[in-house]
Amino acid sequence: MNKPADRMMKPMNVLFRADKDIPYEEIHAVEGVKEMGELSLKVLMVTENFVVLKAKRGKGLIDPIHQHDDHESVAMLLYGKLKMKIGDKEFLATTGDVWRHPPGVPHYSEALEECVQVEIKSPARKTWA
Numbered sequence: 001m002n003k004p005a006d007r008m009m010k011p012m013n014v015l016f017r018a019d020k021d022i023p024y025e026e027i028h029a030v031e032g033v034k035e036m037g038e039l040s041l042k043v044l045m046v047t048e049n050f051v052v053l054k055a056k057r058g059k060g061l062i063d064p065i066h067q068h069d070d071h072e073s074v075a076m077l078l079y080g081k082l083k084m085k086i087g088d089k090e091f092l093a094t095t096g097d098v099w100r101h102p103p104g105v106p107h108y109s110e111a112l113e114e115c116v117q118v119e120i121k122s123p124a125r126k127t128w129a
Helices: none
Strands: 039-046 051-057 062-066 072-079 081-086 089-094 098-101 107-111 115-122
Touching: 081 098, 081 115
Parallel strands: none
Antiparallel strands: 039 051, 051 115, 062 107, 072 098, 072 115, 081 089, 081 107
């Protein structure tokens, strides 16, 4: 896994980006943990303080237990249904629901349907490969 300094993302020098012009990137692992299913994401915007991502999860994707020690995340489900565990609590997310992953808290999710979410990580860290 990369050292925290290697994970820092460079801020973008733009004020606007059209979603249609941003390609999805296929993701194979997050925090060094292999994804089990289809996961892709778009890096929508990177600033000095945060990164905004759009993630697409194929139905059945399992995002195995992992944690982020150097940032926290807040996410919103745009559509779909997602079963998740954050720490020792379980949730069922549906369209419009919002959650967070505090630093150092293990979390897991499973896409019960195709899902799309927007996620903000602060500070801006690249955790995927």
